[in-house]
Amino acid sequence: MHLPGTARVTPSGELAIGGVTAAALAERFGTPLFVYDEALIREQCRRFHRALQATGLDYQVSYASKAFLCRALARLMAEEGMGLDVVSGGELYTALSAGFNPAHIHLHGNNKLDTELRQALDAGVGCYVVDSLDEIARLNTLAGEAGTQARCLLRVTPGVEAHTHSFIQTGAEDSKFGLNLGNGQAAQGLRAMLDAPHLDVLGIHFHIGSQIFSTEGTLAALARVLEWLAQQRADYGFTAQVLNVGGGFGIRYTDADQPQPLEDALAEIAAALRAGTAEHDLPLPQLWLEPGRSVVGEAGWTLYRVGTVKAIAGVRNYVSVDGGMSDHIRTALYGAEYEVALANRMDEAAADSYTVVGKLCESGDVVARDKPLPHPQPGDLLAVSCTGAYHYAMSSRYNAMLRPAVVFVQDGQAREVVRRETLEDLVRGQE
Incomplete structure (x- = not known):
């Protein structure tokens, strides 16, 4: 995976952005999460x-x-x-x-x-x-x-x-x-x-x-x-x-x-x-x-938690994450292509090809098609690069999904600039 800006792979094989590991960001702010390299x-x-x-x-x-x-x-x-x-x-x-x-x-x-x-x-x-x-x-x-x-x-x-x-x-x-x-x-x-x-x-x-x-x-x-x-x-x-x-x-x-x-x-x-x-x-x-x-665009990353993994012999391997087209619409809308990686296993060689899909009720809810990855496991952290433009801006509440938090990272520090939506936010304004 191409690593723009300050993104690096640590000696322990983890993705770090702005001097902060993806695992630390996910632990502190949850997933899905938009991360910007300030x-x-x-x-x-x-x-x-x-x-x-x-x-x-x-x-x-x-x-x-x-x-x-x-x-x-x-x-x-x-x-x-x-x-x-x-x-x-x-x-x-x-x-x-x-x-x-x-x-x-x-x-x-x-x-x-x-x-x-x-x-x-x-x-x-x-x-x-x-x-x-x-x-x-x-x-x-x-x-x-x-x-x-x-x-x-x-x-x-x-x-x-x-x-x-x-x-x-x-x-x-x-x-x-x-x-x-x-x-x-x-x-x-x-x-x-x-x-x-x-x-x-x-x-x-x-x-x-x-x-x-x-x-x-x-x-x-x-x-x-x-x-x-x-x-x-x-x-x-x-x-x-x-x-x-x-x-x-x-x-x-x-x-x-x-x-x-x-x-x-x-x-x-x-x-x-x-x-x-x-x-x-x-x-x-x-x-x-x-x-x-x-x-x-290249300053933004999306972090997801892997949920289910599904193999259809002779057809395709699917890995499902905890977001999808509600925060990543461009693949469905434009056929846009992205690079993906397991942020907690960056130094492992790819084992097979996987299509990353979201959890929304649409067959078109695809994040990235047929990408090489190590065998994903539930709980792994999946990173999508170059999601800084037209991702949070085009996010939606389809399926009553909550919009992710946004954090800026720089020099080993992370700050939340947009908080994650809550269930209360979801019904605010409704009768």
């Missing part, structure tokens, strides 16, 4: 800053909180000089309750509710990524009622498809997100925003998808957007101060994944931005980014 999260933030500083461009980098957000993480992002991208009133409330500066928050979403827009306006959110024609008039009216101008980006779809799962492609023409460049919607939206007295249009946003391993799609989208911006300057006199190219930087889940180093990717994007603006005689805008998975 040092690795911080290093990923710093890598983005270093790489962007090396380009010489004015930049802003905001963490895409949909990947995973809690108050402790919001505070960590503030400490590392990151902005925050939120997509709902709940994410915004979480960030604000952590004391995150609202001026460094962007509000995204293809269907922002009036209540969410008012919440953001009252808080003083720094930027709104406008996603639809309908939103323009509503935001202008609400900003006027609040006595302010809302700083905005227009989200466009450049018609470029990322080489990724169709569910996480967002830049193609057939997308629920943004306004299309090719059919005139984006130009219509920009004109309406420029005519709106309570909107301050800073620039343009696009995002072509997630878990992308090269810059090919981003560079193609960037070329189209810059050509379009040159036309908008000619037609309406609009010059973008900001160009937000989203995020989507891929991570390694298994050996099959070969993501481009983010330093190389950012250097290529910056070079293309310089060349493209020079070609169209456009001023160089600020470059904004919104990485999520690439910041927290």
Whole structure:
């Protein structure tokens, strides 16, 4: 198993993260358990800053909180000089309750509710990524009622498809997100925003998808957007101060994944931005980014306790754990692949292939298919790597499962940042 960040195998053959063994974490906090390598999260933030500083461009980098957000993480992002991208009133409330500066928050979403827009306006959110024609008039009216101008980006779809799962492609023409460049919607939206007295249009946003391993799609989208911006300057006199190219930087889940180093990717994007603006005689805008998975994905681990083991001769071996699709939905949703190991027996050779399944009442409740493991025994501790993004964030109470605790580990210390749900939590609010 690949061991990112501070993860190590101890001399006694146990997995340790942040200097704390998985067994000690499971004993103290229970299972299932989400464990985050705090040092690795911080290093990923710093890598983005270093790489962007090396380009010489004015930049802003905001963490895409949909990947995973809690108050402790919001505070960590503030400490590392990151902005925050939120997509709902709940994410915004979480960030604000952590004391995150609202001026460094962007509000995204293809269907922002009036209540969410008012919440953001009252808080003083720094930027709104406008996603639809309908939103323009509503935001202008609400900003006027609040006595302010809302700083905005227009989200466009450049018609470029990322080489990724169709569910996480967002830049193609057939997308629920943004306004299309090719059919005139984006130009219509920009004109309406420029005519709106309570909107301050800073620039343009696009995002072509997630878990992308090269810059090919981003560079193609960037070329189209810059050509379009040159036309908008000619037609309406609009010059973008900001160009937000989203995020989507891929991570390694298994050996099959070969993501481009983010330093190389950012250097290529910056070079293309310089060349493209020079070609169209456009001023160089600020470059904004919104990485999520690439910041927290490899820093996260899930620990489970092995329950039953079932062998079907000539068919498959199953090992069941005490969680499942309620805290690990991506395998069922996307066919995502993960590496697994017995955290208390890391130095033992694999004996057979096992499919790790959860305890929920669905045949599709699969954590990982046909993975090499030593013969699992009830009570063993099973670790799944790279579960820091879209796991806790997408967790559910299906089958009345309780959401796991979340702990941050660093320098031999562990702190619980999200407590485990209780049975009382499960029925709170019910009649």
